[in-house]
Amino acid sequence: QRWLGQLESLRFDVLLLQEPWTVQMHESLLTFAVMKLGGSKREGLLSASPRSLPPHAAHTPPPLCTASAAAVQVRLALLQELNRLLLAHVHVVFSGCMDLRHSLGADLARLRTLLLPEVKQAVWRAALDAVSPTRTPEETKAAPPPSVTVNRHRAAKERVDRRGKEKNSVFVQLHEGLRLRDPQELKRRERAFKIKFAGEAADDHGGPYREVFTAICSELENDAVLPLLLKTPNGQHNLGTNRDKFLLAPEANSEEVLQLYEFLGMLIAFALMQKETALSLNLCSVFWKYLVQQEPEEQDLAAFDETVCRSLNRIVHIQDEGVDEQMFADLIFETFSCQLSNGMEVEVCKGGHSIDVTWANRARYCELVMQRRLHESDVQAQAVMRGINLILPVRMFALFTYKELELMTCGTPDIDIAELRRHTRYGVSLNPDDTHILILWRVLESFTPEQRSLFLQFIWARNRLPSSEADWSDQSMKLHTLECAAPD
Numbered sequence: 001q002r003w004l005g006q007l008e009s010l011r012f013d014v015l016l017l018q019e020p021w022t023v024q025m026h027e028s029l030l031t032f033a034v035m036k037l038g039g040s041k042r043e044g045l046l047s048a049s050p051r052s053l054p055p056h057a058a059h060t061p062p063p064l065c066t067a068s069a070a071a072v073q074v075r076l077a078l079l080q081e082l083n084r085l086l087l088a089h090v091h092v093v094f095s096g097c098m099d100l101r102h103s104l105g106a107d108l109a110r111l112r113t114l115l116l117p118e119v120k121q122a123v124w125r126a127a128l129d130a131v132s133p134t135r136t137p138e139e140t141k142a143a144p145p146p147s148v149t150v151n152r153h154r155a156a157k158e159r160v161d162r163r164g165k166e167k168n169s170v171f172v173q174l175h176e177g178l179r180l181r182d183p184q185e186l187k188r189r190e191r192a193f194k195i196k197f198a199g200e201a202a203d204d205h206g207g208p209y210r211e212v213f214t215a216i217c218s219e220l221e222n223d224a225v226l227p228l229l230l231k232t233p234n235g236q237h238n239l240g241t242n243r244d245k246f247l248l249a250p251e252a253n254s255e256e257v258l259q260l261y262e263f264l265g266m267l268i269a270f271a272l273m274q275k276e277t278a279l280s281l282n283l284c285s286v287f288w289k290y291l292v293q294q295e296p297e298e299q300d301l302a303a304f305d306e307t308v309c310r311s312l313n314r315i316v317h318i319q320d321e322g323v324d325e326q327m328f329a330d331l332i333f334e335t336f337s338c339q340l341s342n343g344m345e346v347e348v349c350k351g352g353h354s355i356d357v358t359w360a361n362r363a364r365y366c367e368l369v370m371q372r373r374l375h376e377s378d379v380q381a382q383a384v385m386r387g388i389n390l391i392l393p394v395r396m397f398a399l400f401t402y403k404e405l406e407l408m409t410c411g412t413p414d415i416d417i418a419e420l421r422r423h424t425r426y427g428v429s430l431n432p433d434d435t436h437i438l439i440l441w442r443v444l445e446s447f448t449p450e451q452r453s454l455f456l457q458f459i460w461a462r463n464r465l466p467s468s469e470a471d472w473s474d475q476s477m478k479l480h481t482l483e484c485a486a487p488d
Contacts, residue, residue, distance in 0.1 A: 003078065003081045004017075006081060007074060007077050007078065007081070010077065012050075012070075012073065012074040012077050013070055013074060014074065016068070016070055016071045016074050016075075017074060017075070017078065019067075019071060021075060023111065023113070023114070026075065026079065026114050027113045027114065029072060029075055029076060029079070030079060030113070030114060030116070032053075033045055033048075033053055033076055034116075034117060036053060036054055037052065037053060044116070044117065044118040045080075045116050045117070045118065046080060046083055046084065046087075046116055046118055046119060050073040050074070050076040050077040050080070051073055053069075053072065053073060053076060079114060079116070080116075082114065083115060083116045083119045086108070086115065086119060086123075087119050087122060087123070090108075090123050090399075091126075093105050093108055094395065095108055095109050095395050095396065095398040095399055097395075098110075098293040098398065105395075105398070108398075108399070109292075109293060109398035109399065112292075112398065112399055112400060112401055113401060115399060120399055120400060120404070123396070123399060124396065124399075127392075127393060127396050128189065128273060128392075131187055131273075131391070131392060131393070132187040132188055132189055132273065133189075134189045135188070135189065135190065140190060144194070145185075145186075145188055145190075145191055145192060145193045145194050146178070146181055146185055146186070146193050146194070147193065147194045147195075147196055148173075148174060148177035148178060148193050148194070148195060148196070149177065149195075149196045149197075149198050150170055150173050150174060150177070150195055150196070150197060150198065150212060151168075151173065151197075151198040151199070152170065152197055152198075152200070152215070153198070153199060154168045154173075154198075155168050155169050155170045155173065155215070155219075162224055162225070162227075165224065165225045166225060166226055166227065169219050169225050169226060170212060170215045170216055170219060171216045171219050171220065171226055171260075171263075172226075172260070174212065174216070174263075175259075175260060175263045177193075178193065178263075178266075179259075179263070183266070183390040183391060186266070186270070186391065187273075187391055188273070188274075189273055189274060190274065191209045191274070191277075192270045192273075192274070193209075194209070195208040195209050195211075195212050196208075209277070210276070210277065213267070213271070213277060213278070213279060214280075216267065216279075217279060217280050217281055220246075220264070220281060221246055221281065221282065223249075226260075227249060227252055227257060228248065228249060228252065228257070228260055228261060228264060228380075229246040229247065229248065229249060229281075229283075230246060230247050230248075230249045230250075230341055230342055231245075231246055231247075232245045232246065232247055232284060232303075232304035232305065232341065233304060233305040233307065233308070233341055234303075234304055234305060234306055234307075237307065239306060239307060240302065240305075240306030240307070241302075241303060241306070242284065242303050242304060244282050245282045245283065245284045245303070245304060246281065246282055246283055246284065247283070247284050247286070247287070247304060247341050247376075247377055248261070248283075248287060248377035248380035248381055248384070249341075249342060249377070249380065250340040250341055250342050250344065250376040250377050250380075251340065251342060251344055252380060253379050253380070258379075258380070258383045259383075261380050261383035261384050261387065262383050262384070262386050262387035262390075263387055264384055264387060265383070265384040265385060265386060265387020265388040265389075265390070266387045266388070266390060266391055267279055267387075268384065268387070268388055268409055269387070269388045269390070269391035269392045270391070271409050271410075272388075272392060272408055272409055273391065273392065278409070278410055278411035279409055279410060280410050280411060280413065281409075281410060283406070284300070284303060284304045285300050285303055285402055286300050286303075286304065286374060286377070287377070287381060287384075288402035288403070288405055288406045289402045290378065290381040290385075291381070291384075291385065291388075291394070291397050291402070291405055292397045292398055292400055292401065292402050292405055293397070293398045294401075294402055296374040296375075297374075298370065300374060301370060301373055301374055304341070305341065305373065308338075308369070308373065312366040312369060312370060313366075315332065315334075315357070315362050315365070315366055316362065316363055316366050318331075318332075318362070325359040328358070328359045328362075329358070329359075332357055332362070333356075334356075334357040334365070335352060335353050335354065335355055335356055335357065336348050336349050336351075336352030336353070336355040336357065336365055336368065337352045337353050338369045338372055338373060340372075340373070340376050341373075341376060346372070348365070348368035348369050348371075348372045349368055352368075413449065413453050414449040414452065414453075415444075415449070415452035415453060415455070415456055415465060416465060417441065417444050417445050417452070419465055420444075420456075420465060420477060421441060423472055423475070423476045423477060424476060424477045424478075424479060425476045425477070425478050425479070426478075426479050427478065427479060427480035427481065429481065430479060430480070430481055436481075437479065440479075459477065460477070
């Protein structure tokens with residue numbers, strides 16, 4: 001009643017709120033409002049007048065293009081009231097356990113897409129201030145961060161065995177240098193520690209610190225060095241999307257390895273706390289969804305193993321291909337087991353190796369395989385969460401979408417156009433100095449980082465360039481001219 005009274009006092013027609021709107025319709029409205037009115041600044045969409053929302057164009061999502069302007073504006077005003085209330089009282093809401101579905105925190109997390117960007121950031125800043133207030137230069141000088149020595153020459157030395165590479169990696173050296181430290185010492189909004197490069201004269205004013213994070217990302221995405229991440233089956237087989245993405249390695253659950261996962265969690269926490277620090281890892285959506293307590297779905301499996309996802313859909317709907325119960329047994333020879341991303345064969349239920357997939361139980365089989373694959377790295381993700389929680393309250397993650405948390409951790413992956421240009425091959429009759437080729441490069445240079453990432457995703461099924469010349473190998477972007485009678 002108070003909300004309705006507030007809206008009426010602003011002369012909004014509250015009777016329009018009787019029209020049924022789904023959560024998805026409100027999401028579309030919020031996306032449109034953020035795009036048109038802003039929302040990334042502290043004083044953004046929360047203080048904007050709903051009546052300043054411009055008329056929605058015909059190309060906007062169907063719920064908006066069919067609703068009246070007055071209905072859209074009163075819904076935006078209602079979302080603003082919700083967010084003002086949240087901003088004032090979120091400190092008394094526990095959002096860290098989605099299993100408690102009856103709780104206010106769980107309800108709020110399920111509505112995370114309706115929270116305004118500046119409200120989430122305000123709540124996040126308050127949480128960071130509570131964990132570690134920003135220090136003055138004088139305070140930092142009086143209590144400097146711990147210092148860690150890293151030998152990059154030792155890490156770069158060629159070794160035959162993977163164990164030797166792992167032991168001497170920058171990641172493990174840093175872990176050994178910090179593992180006995182009290183996590184309270186590392187809760188800093190500036191650098192969590194200072195880096196000394198053995199045998200090098202560099203003084204850490206920020207550069208060596210960032211270099212270490214860059215080196216660690218490169219090592220993590222190289223399973224010949226560290227056993228923590230695994231390239232997706234899509235990447236292994238060069239099929240589908242997200243071929244450059246990585247998963248936490250399933251079944252990597254020794255005590256030693258789980259400690260490394262916890263340390264990875266601490267590094268993620270440092271990246272979240274410090275503005276100039278980014279941990280640019282290409283991790284799949286299932287990992288980020290685990291962190292924000294969002295249940296993964298079928299499209300998440302397709303995002304890392306499209307072949308298995310298609311196979312499961314084909315089995316469920318095999319009748320559409322003209323297969324009946326009698327033919328099924330002659331075509332499908334599966335048992336209630338599946339192969340994980342690391343190639344290991346596991347049962348999806350007790351005694352699964354001895355249970356045949358039949359016409360009657362095929363839907364249950366596909367459901368169990370789907371869930372096993374989507375949660376194949378939960379043990380490792382839980383270890384990462386423990387590491388993060390040593391530095392930051394992970395319960396706050398539930399207020400963010402998985403994409404928002406990934407962006408906060410990894411930053412926006414920018415595409416180096418000069419590097420892409422160096423690795424471009426031209427088709428027959430094409431010259432790098434042709435007018436339309438030069439126009440292409442000018443357009444790409446004018447793109448935002450997000451647009452460049454989308455362009456690369458469109459042409460290459462990946463959103464970042466290879467991290468080194470060695471990773472490029474013989475890969476390249478190939479340009480060809482489409483010949484037509486009437487070119488534009």
